[in-house]
Amino acid sequence: MATHAHTADPDAPAVYEQFEDIDQQQETYILGMWSFLVTEIMFFGALFLIYSIYRWQYQGDFYIFHKELDYVLGGINTTVLLASSFSVALAVHYAQLKKKRQQLLALGFTLLCAFGFLIIKAIEYGKKFEHSKFPNDTFVWDAAKYGGDPEHARLFFSLYFSMTGLHGLHVLIGILVIGYLMYLIAKDHPVITDYVPTELVGLYWHFVDLVWIFLYPLFYLIPK
Amino acid sequence: MSAILERTAAPDPQVKKNYLNADHTLASWLLTTDHKRIAVLYLIGVTVMFFLGSLAAAFVRFELTSPRGQILTHETYNKMFTAHGVIMIFFFLIPAVPAVLGNFLIPMMIGARDLAFPRLNLASWYVWTISAVIVLTGLIMGGVDTGWTFYTPLSSLYSNTQVSLVLVGLFLSGFSSIMTGVNFIATIHKMRAPGMTWFKLPLYVWSHYATSVIIILGTPVVAITLFLVVLERTFRIGIFSPELGGDPVLFQHLFWFYSHPAVYIMVLPAMGVISEVITCFSRRQIFGYRFVAMSSMAIAAIGFLVWGHHMYVSSQSVLQGLIFSLLSFLVAVPSAIKVFNWSLTMWRGSVQFSTPMIYALAFIGLFVIGGLTGLYLAAIDTDVHLTGTYFIVAHFHYVMVGGAILAFLGGIHFWWPKMFGKMYNEFWGRLSAMVIFLGFNFTFFPQFILGYLGMPRRYHVYYFAPEWQFYHVASSLGSTILGIGFLMPAFYLTASLLRKDNVAPANPWGAKGLEWENASSPPVTLNFESQPIVTENPYNYDPIEDTNKVRREAGLPEIPREDPDKEVHH
Amino acid sequence: MNIFKVLPVAPEQASERAFGYDLIFWTITILAVVFTILVFALVLALAVRYRRGSSADRRYPVYHSNGIEAVLTLVPLVLGLGIFAWSSADFVKFRQRPKESMEIFVIGKQWMWHLQHMNGIRENNELHIPVDTPITMTMISQDVIHAMYIPAFRVQYHVVPGRYTEMSFTATKPGRYKMLCAMHCGTQHSEMVGFVYVMSKSDYARWIEGGGNRYEPRAATMVAAGEQVWNRKACGNCHAGMDTVRGPTLNGIFNAQRRLTDGSTAKAAPDYLRESILLPWLRLTKGYETTMPAYKGQLTEEEVLQLIEYIKSNSNTSTSGSPQPYSAPGARTLPTPTHPENATNRANRYGSAGVTQSEEGAMNAR
Incomplete structure (x- = not known):
């Protein structure tokens, strides 16, 4: 991909050939990111809608099933993600100030949190698998013991796995993107000399965080 | 009569560098980020898909000539109409105008060197191609018998055909759409040339803006819905299956939330093409620019609120039905505005009947019939008897074939000289437009009657109602004419590429617009040799001069111009 | 020789609802034809009159006119709202359950209609009803979504698994009418077809007396x-x-x-x-x-x-x-069963066996 700087300033970020100047490029990137986030909202939105319908329809059952989920682990994960959101905001701040070391540190912390989140999630998933709560052939719901309809239990855990799974996939993609961004920053790659790439990653990461902020109370904290 | 006159300018003897001959290696095509080359890649792709989809339609029409079917089993017949629907909708109608003409034209029309995200654009083509391969694999290795609507629980628990594979393909193709939509929105917002204000945008760009809004809001919903059906088939998760505690009608809501706006994804860009073609060949400004532009946005907005009119009889409440019916009538109004504004654009213009114009006029005729038959289906009571019958099939084809495909062909003919720098044979062009118009009506008009008589769609046999056969045979005969009509452009357009004596000038139609006035044919790799600056309104044609030019050549007296002293009124 | 018998352009009107329905249908048709002719005439007239090189006066072209746009917005809107109001009124009437009606229970399954009368008569792909009598169908599907569609009565409603749907009509003309499935339901969708036999009240009474149809003897109510x-x-x-x-x-x-x-x-x-x-x-x-x-x-x-x-x-x-x-x-x-010895047979065949059959059908379908 041919990139060429329009100005002589060696510190100036690269402008791609389709853009007039750096301002236009930055504005376009940020607008593009927001449009992408709109599609993401609709993507998760459909799932949240489905969840809401069944939660409303099978309210009592969902209360019973939600007790299977570990709200402590979920709560820790919420804290972890909130901390990572803060650090990614810091990273954008340092990117604007062109403080490379602090920016890398902040992104590194975000990455750490993201890994932490996935590890805790993996522990949670592992427990569900152990208890045969994954909705495949091995799924078991002891209705006699806990109450609730086994098929609705299946529905609940299907929604749980598909929604947190899709969210986990987004965290995973976030890890790859943040890692790549850190690599580019460390290498002083020309596309990274301004703050916009970090800002774009930050926007994405805030969105991922926000999805969890909705997922956590909807699945883990169902009131009777 | 007209296009030939414009062609008198001798073509440049020296072959200039352009986007087509900039590089000849295969890699330069497959790794290109040039929006024009990607448009050509898409053109090849959608053409292949169109003829595959037509082939399936040919089988369907052949089967229906006899009340007991001809050669296929029920199972194969069901797979045929599903293949026809899936291929035509997801791999022809949705990408055709946006990904081919939109990709090519949007940067050129707004005076940009490329789309905002060229690599994303290339990625969208790869995703589209991979998804097309997956879907075709599924359709060939076993097929799918659920119909393109994939209603649950038939698609989730009962069908034992290749539903999962095809749905994964469609899920992927959704991302291709989303990438294109995001790209167009960012491009139209931020990449306009100096002076290109929102209300100086060509209407084609407006219609694509509206389309992109629909794409980014709707496509993710259907993508996740179809993916949940795949999960349901794999893990029996039960979201859409009543046996497992789910709700089959929920699928319909989510499906039509996208798939109704999707018909606007297919037809809005087509409307944009018509606005460009009608103004050019009427040689005057569009009638009511702002109304046409805003009606696109109105269609995009209201289009999201009418999905329930597909479900009047699927157990929604009476009140719900009435609300959707009311909103459906409202969405008809902007379309009506467009039709009348296009017609009035010819008023005091200088109309020439070139191939693209004949396609555009045919579009208006068929779209009017398609739109008006929509009234029967928006009206909740009349819909009860007609839904799920051939009336729907006919209405849908009038809007989609008569609308989207005719406009696509009109657009391809209009911008063909720009895309490839070659003129096609005008006689064959006009003939094909008229053959398609006739063949189309011959094929689909009888289906309105069939639907009213009660022939349900997706029926393979109808031996219990032999009186329907006449209409089916008529329709099948018409489809043969239609097929010939569609084959003709494939031949003479390809032939135009091979000939050497038909080099197109930069602006063969004398059209307005940056892509015609500021770029060569074919354009150079970065579109313009110098940055265009926009000062005048779009469609700033002079019909009087245009007509007088012809009259002077024919030795007729010139028609008068406005008296400069008299006040101009409008 | 009536050409419309060979080449019908409209389905028979055989229910109370059919005439009112057709009135709306043909009103919209007239509107549609008028508007189509209007647009075609406008397009042709303008295209011919203002064809390139014609001598028509082209001074003072109109590029925008709020007056014309207002007319173009309001006329379709008002006509549309008129049709909306009319059709909605008819629809609300159609969806109302009549005060007194004869109940038919419909079970849709791949690929047949199973119908049951209150008095225990069961029919498959056939329905016998008396003329001029309000009928209410309570419908449910055993597998996928079907749609009960009787064109001559202008009625259609989906038959959904997991919930009851309802549809009412009154047949007004004795005869045999198609009863179709209008929602694609799998391989033999096009053969999920039956007939409604509308009988005069006396014929119907005789039919009941004879124990219903000949294929499915009558079981308990x-x-x-x-x-x-x-x-x-x-x-x-x-x-x-x-x-x-x-x-x-x-x-x-x-x-x-x-x-x-x-x-x-x-x-x-x-x-x-x-x-x-x-x-x-x-x-x-x-x-x-x-x-x-x-x-x-x-x-x-x-x-x-x-x-x-x-x-x-x-x-x-x-x-x-x-x-x-x-x-x-x-x-x-x-x-009272007509032949007591048949009653036991019936109980065996249609009491338990019928049930197992349908369950098996659902299983096989998976």
């Missing part, structure tokens, strides 16, 4: 069959004549408002009763625990319908119940 299910499943052990600690009485509850454990209320309409039989814990009546087992998977759709009819018959006492004019008189009495 809906209510009696429901009672058999009730006894077989020993529902009465908990649901007695009065509320007990074990369960509420079901006498008189049909269509009554029920208070639920979470404080909300629910109307004991067929859908609620069906849910409460199959999955009783979802919406429990206030004051009761989750004692009742779920009957999901243990009852066929047919049995559930019969049970609901039985419960309903116990509510048809004074206020809500109007006697079912065309069901067997005195809802509890079994009709």
